[in-house]
Amino acid sequence: MSLATLTHRASLPCPEVTPEQAACLLERHYGMTGKLRSLGSQQDLNYRIDSTQGRFVLKVCRGDYAAVELQAQHAALNSLGTHPGLRVPKVIQTVEGEELLTVNVDGQTLHLRLLDYIDGQPLTHLPHLSRTVIEGFGELCGQMSHALAGFEHPGLERTLQWDPRHAQALINHLLATLPDLPQRAALEQVARQVEAHVQPLAAHLPWQAVHMDITDDNVVWQRDAQRHWRIQGVIDFGDLVRSWRVADLSVTCAALLHHADGDPFALLPAIQACHAVTPLQREELEVLWPLIVARAAVLVLSSEQQQCLDPDNVYLKKNAEHEWEIFHIATSVPFELMQAAILRSVGETLPPVANQDFAPLLPGLVGREFALIDLGVLSPHFEAGNWETPGIDRRLLDQAATVDGLAASRYGQYRLSRTRPDSALEPETLPLHVELHLPHGTVLEAPFAGTLREGADGLLCLHDSELSLRLWGVRTSLKPGATLVKGQVLGEVQAPLTVQLCRADLEPPLFCTPSRALAWQALCPSPSALLGLACDAEPELDPQALLARRDASFARSQKHYYADPPRIERGWRNHLIDMQGRSYLDMLNNVAVLGHGHPRMAEVAARQWSLLNTNSRFHYAAIAEFSERLLALAPEGMDRVFLVNSGTEANDLAIRLAWAYSGGRDMLSVLEAYHGWSVAADAVSTSIADNPQALSSRPDWVHPVTAPNTYRGEFRGPDSAPDYVRSVEHNLAKIAASQRQLAGFICEPVYGNAGGISLPAGYLQQVYGLVRAQGGVCIADEVQVGYGRMGHFFWGFEQQGVVPDIITMAKGMGNGQPLGAVITRREIAEALEAEGYFFSSSGGSPVSCRIGMAVLDVMEEEKLWENAQVVGGHFKARLEKLIDRHSLVGAVHGSGFYLGLELVRDRHTLEPATAETALLCDRLRELGIFMQPTGDYLNILKIKPPMVTSRRSVDFFVDMLSKVLDEQL
Structure with a gap:
């Protein structure tokens, strides 16, 4: 292969054809007129044409391109146009019936063709692509490979700079022509690594026609009604060539690195999706990552060369930054890691470790019992956030040592101590090693033959051609470079011992992120065999299987957050922690007012449970004490408390109290509000987000009034109260005209379900007056907005300067314990007695009362x-x-x-x-x-x-x- 041939076209600038010249060519040869707009390109000149016949693309390239290559593109487009599921541009013929024209413009020999335009947009400008979009690119690669599998044309036999078969030679050539290139050493190393990984596999890779440019530039998308991106089509077949089949996917993956947030593992969904459509051979999977890295190197080198030749090309300058970004991400991880990740992502495994017949690393401890310490997310050793204490894992390991001083951690057990609150980055929680507490002086022997090497931070490494044993905490008299036989003394323990195995001559981390666990565990297998110790973590429940069990037994109307929810089993303060040790900032849980895992809650609940828990009909001090505490927080004149299990029960009971006290049944409620799920509470709830049939299924005793939404309601602004009060007056007039007694009005004093919108000033004052004048009672639903959550006032109704007749409360009262309250006046409370007595099994229990008082105490103490x-x-x-x-x-x-x-x-x-x-x-x-x-x-x-x-x-x-x-x- 001639490098001159390979790089000739790469050194050509774009053709020079003005819009006026392009318009003349278009009219002369296609009989078409329209508005022209230049489209960016690296080497061709493209104009979008908006005409009365439709929208098209006029493509102009230099005559250096062989006509047979352009004919191959047209033949491929015509072939792919019949393939279901793929949309590609149609080739438009000239008035003479030709698909390709060769013309001369200002002394330039140019090829001219016209294609129809696929509406949509490329995604180059988006910094982040969702998993589904990344999968879409991969699926498209698989579809394109499948569709082109049988396509043949003489124009495919071409020398193309982007063909990965030539990547190493092109890299070396361009490096020689760019002496001042930054990061030359990294690019030279890439060339060597690509050769070492690709050359042994090249002969086994299948060939076919490949598009070679399925990238964020050349796939156009549109959003659907749900704002999800949908592929519209593939454009620009200028790199069509016969090459390795896997080349297409390597090009796509390299382009996607620009949207990977610095994480090359973000590409794996594309590889999985492609493999599902067109299964790749083992050799293709193994060579894929080296080809991606090679593509990244070619991109930056070609860009640097092109900018030297065409320094004013804005398109080139714009692309240069993200091409260097692609290169940096591609070279940020070892080849071996990404090869393992790719194989594992599609269900392939690495061959077993060649050296299975290990000698014991600790021969003097064979058969001895070790204490295996639980450092996982659910470990009973962790409470009240003590896992945030520096060095906690080591301290627990030392404390767990048996009488003989032997203790070990578990390989592959996600560590709670490694979680990172308030971080967007996935924490490195999975240990790729085992830590051991051993008596000082314990002898270590080589489990296999190898060469000794020392590293930073006290690392001692024994390695052979395929395996490395990495040790910390060992004293040895052997010199670096010493060759050891199996069973030879390595040294002795002088500090806590850390043991790590690694397949390749890598420097693996001691911990990795959950998303990289499969790949790193394939490269760093458990050292349990050479330790003679069953120290591997217990296998976790499959989260998808667990979710399926939930769906199979738990009524489906009880929804869960997210389509693919993480499994949450622990919380601390304002964070929730999944089983891999990732902390999620909790912006949802107004129930856990004190936060999760509060030690006072655990202490108070355990103490009271150890004494008594029963229902409110028994006589015990806690129910009187808690009721007094609640009345002290209520407005003057309120002197009776009901304790219930939830906010729904509180609102249901409040409605019953209104019925009993007023003698009527008709209730006013506010549109867009939610008050609970019981029959009565649901009846006065009108939120269509919670119940799509809410507006059409209200019983006749419920009279919804216009939502006083000052932001998007019928009347807007803080002075809109009189306008909204008219809706209340209208409904009251209807009730009076029907000669029915009004029972009451229920409303959140701050519009919680709409995100905490303040009611217009004076609204509740006017409405409460109207309701009371007609014999009704006023219920303030404080379940979501009360109890100090709003900051500047303890109860939401304080913002409106009113005092309701009944207050309902729950949520944060018990910090998660089933507990709610209804606070009212004696005459209203006692009206219920005519209908029978009331009690609460959980809300008024000793445990709930003690927890309720503890919540108030902690709120005060922690301010x-x-x-x-x-x-x-x-x-x-x-x-x-x-x-x-x-x-x-x-x-x-x-x-x-x-x-x-x-x-x-x-x-x-x-x-x-x-x-x-x-x-x-x-x-x-x-x-x-x-x-x-x-x-x-x-x-x-x-x-x-x-x-x-x-x-x-x-x-x-x-x-x-x-x-x-x-x-x-």
Whole structure:
């Protein structure tokens, strides 16, 4: 192969054809006129044509391109046009019936052709691509390979700079022509590595026609109604060639690295999707990563060369940065790691470790009993956040040592101590080693023959051609470079011993992230065989199988967050922790007002459980003490408490009290509100997000009034109370005209279900007056917004300057214990006695009462109300700054730790950004944040975290929210 031939076209600048010249050619040869717009390209000149006949692309390339190569492209397009599932451009013939023209423009010999235009957009500009989009690229690669498998044409036999068969030669040639190139050493090393990995496998790789450019530039997409990207078609067949089949996928994967957030493992879904359509041979899987790295090197070198020849080409300059980014990501991990990751991702395994017949590493301890310490997420050794203490794992290991001083950690057990709160990065929680507590002076012997080597931080490494044993905490008298036979003394333990095996001559980490666990565990197998110790972690339950068990036995109307939810089994403060040790910032749990895992809750509950737990009909001190505490928080005049199990029960009971006291049954409730799931509480709930049939299924005793939504309601602004009160007056008049007695009015005093929107000033004062004048009672549903969560006031109704007749409360009262309350006046409470007595099995139990008082104590001691004011104020201020930066953010509602971020597509029409909100929540979950939408249009982030939430967590949340909005949902 001639390097001159290989690089000749790469050194050619774009043809020079003005829009006016292009328009003349178009009219003369195609009989077409229209508006021309230049499209970016590396070496060809492309004009988009908007004409009365439709939209087309005029493609102009230099005459250096052999006509047979362009004819091959046309033949491929015509062939692929008949293949179901693939959309490619159609070739448009000239008025003379030709598909390809050769013309002369200002002394330039040029090839001219016209293709139809596929509407859509490339995704080059998007910094992040979802897993489904990455899978889409991979599936497209598989479909293209399958469709081109039998395609033949003389024009495919060509020398192309992008053909990976020539990558090493091209890299070496371009390096020689670019003497001042940055990172020359890294590029030279890549060339050597590519040769070492590809050459032995090249003869086994299948050949066929390949597109060679299925990239974020050359696949066009459009969003559907749910804002999900859908492939529209593949364009630009200029790199069509006969080469290795796997070349197509390598090109695609290299392009996707630009959208991988620095993580090459993000490519694996594309490889899996391609393999599912067109299964790849083992050799193709093994050579894929070297070809991806080679492609990255060719990209940066070609770009550097082209910029030297065409320094004013804006398209080239724009691409150069992300091509270097691709190279940096591609070279950030060892070849062996990505080869293992690719194989494991499609179900392939690595061959077993060649040296299975190990001699014991610790011959003097064979048969002795070790204490195996549990350092996992569910370990009973961890409580009250003690896993955050530096050195906790080592301390627990030392404490667990038996009388003989022998203890060991488990290989492959996800470590809770390695979790990282308030971090978008996946934590490195999986140990690829075993730590042992042994008596000093314990002798170690070589488990296999090899050469000794020393490294940094006290590393002692024994390696042969296929395996390395890495040790820390060993003293040896042997010199580096010494050759050992199996069973020869290595040294003796002088500190805690760390043992790690590795297949290749790599420097693996001691811990890896869960997403890299399969690959790293394939390269760093368990050292249990040479230790003679069953120290591997217990296999975890398959999360998908567990979810299937839930779906098979748990009523499906009880939904779970996310389509593919992580398994959460532990929490601490304002974070939830999955079984791999990843911490998620909890922005949903207003129930856990004190946060998760609070030691006071565990202590109080355990103490009371050890004494007594029964129902409220028995006589015990806690029920009186807790009731007194609640009345002390209520407005003057309220003197009776009911204890119940939940907010639903509290609202249900409040409605019964209104019926009993008023003698009527008709209730006013507010549209878009949610009050619970029982018959009565559901009847007054009108949120269509919670019940799509809510507006059509209300009983005749429920009279919904217009939602006083000051942001997107019928009347807007803080002075809109009189306008909304008219709806109340209208419904009261209807009830009076029917000669029915009004029972009452139920309303959240801050509009919780809509994200904490404040009611217009004076609204409740006017409505309460009207309701009471007609004999009804006023119920303030404080289940979501009360108990200090709003920061500047303890009860939501305080913001309106009113006192209700009945207060309902639950959620944070018990920090997760089933506990709710109804607070009212004596005359209202006693009206219920005519209908029978009332009791609560759980809400008024001794355990619930003690926990309820402990919650109030901790809120005071830890100044959580103050935290809601200060940190909550900072939170809202930071969210409000997003309005100026992101057009999708329409408004910020609420206060304290009850906030709503409303997303709209248009700030004038207030079109709700429902699909974008769903995508945003899914993306936040990937970044370590739990968030869900609310409101009738599901376009509001209802932000209601535990009241222990810190300023650091707030800043992390807002930073990640802004990042996702920047990713152009």
